[in-house]
Amino acid sequence: MKPALFTDRDGTINRDCPYCHDPADLFIFDDAVNIIRDYKSKGYLIIIITNQSGIARGFFTVREMEEFNNALLEKLREKGAGVDGIYFCPHHPGDNCTCRKPGDGLIRQAMKDFDIDLENSVVMGDRDDIEGELARKLGIKSIILHR
Ligand SMILES: [Mg+2]
């Protein structure tokens, strides 16, 4: 069992576009990379959890999101900040799904795939009302990077 760093994608690891899906727009923040590296070195799993309502809105397809993710993951790997998993919510806010953050559905999905020590895990993001709120719901630590 390992703790995890659950990190947001847009606005946290990479600059928000918004509705990022073109790899040409990819810009990665160094502070996020350093935090990911630091948690990796402490034995944490690194798991991206991301709301991608642009899929439900028809702005981009799952395939386009995956191409963006692959470009991001490759750059992170090159920087020594490899990611163990990535989970996304494709729904519209009005869908009332359980996976859209600050809901905990994406973390629950990750916990089915990995043996995660939730109590000692951390949520990282750029929004206190999203990632901060999610961490509070779960009673775990959060790191909010104000951009
Ligand atoms: Mg964000």
Ligand SMILES: [Zn+2]
């Ligand atoms: Zn969802």
